[in-house]
Every structure is written in structure tokens, then in C-alpha cells.
Amino acid sequence: MGAIVFSPASMRILFSLITLSLLLHPQPVLAIHAGTTRHYEFNIELQNVTRLCHTKSMVTVNGQFPGPRIVAREGDRLLIKVVNHVANNISIHW
Template sequence: MEMAPWIRILLLLACLWFPASVECMVRHYKFNVVLKNTTRMCSTKPIVTVNGRYPGPTLVAREDDTILVKVVNHVKYNLSIHWHGIR
């Protein structure tokens, strides 16, 4: 069944007038910073990990999202966290 040309035009105009709304999100992450013993090349030493991983986890977000990161430091000294790369 063929659609009338005027219906196609009406649908196209409706899509242009009412674009799909894209909502931003608030994304929550929790970083537990702990020391973990790691063995590399027959040598074991403690390293600082985030949630038991080194390097730390990947944060996923889209444009206009808000990212909230709660960092809980379980090591005995201060630390700083910096971010690498945006894809």
C-alpha cells in the first residue's frame, strides 16, 4: 500500500518541528583507593589501585552529562587523581 505524498511531507515536517529530546544524565562513580601487592618480573611491591585495578576504571559519559566521583582514600598518604584522554 503506497503512502500519499502529502502524508510523507507531513511526517517529515513533524520530525523537523519536534526533534527527539536528548536528556543529559548525572553519572555517579565511587573510587576506593587502596594499596594492593602486585608481582611483576619476579618482584612484589605495593601499588596504589582504584577499586583494585591499575590503571583505574574508565568513566563513560556523553556530552553535557555531569560526572560525580566520590573518592575514598584508604592509603596512609595524600594523593591526586588526574584524567587521561577523551574519546
């Protein structure tokens, strides 16, 4: 069997048709998450919490311990306002 040989002119036409078909073909729409800005406000306070019949003062976030859940997707921007109502400095670990 012999090899198929294309002339340079036919190769240019073939390449042009392939390029044109790729440019005109409707591209599939990909579900790309552009990102959302999510706003949270954390109020840090001391509250008396009873656990296992023992009451003690604990640092809470929005009245919760552990604090509230943060919901975010990759690409999101988080704006978190933290208001410290405790007399001492605090440290928050994400």
C-alpha cells in the first residue's frame, strides 16, 4: 500500500477548514464560578455557658460556641467584620 500524499495547496485548504470549523463551532458553556462576595459579622462576647452541670464564662461568636459556620466556594471573597465586646484582646483562627 502506498502513502497518501497531499499537495501544499490541499493542506492549506484542509487546515483552513479545520480552523474555521473550530472557530464557528459553538463552544460548550462551562459552569465557571465567577465568585461571590459574602458578608459576615461576628460579635465576640463573654457569656455564661452551662455544660455538664457546670457553668463558666466563655467567649462566644454571635452567641454561639463553637462559632457560626462560614459558607464559601473557591473564588469567593469574604468580608468579615469582627466586633470585640470582650475586655481582652482575642485571636481568631480560621
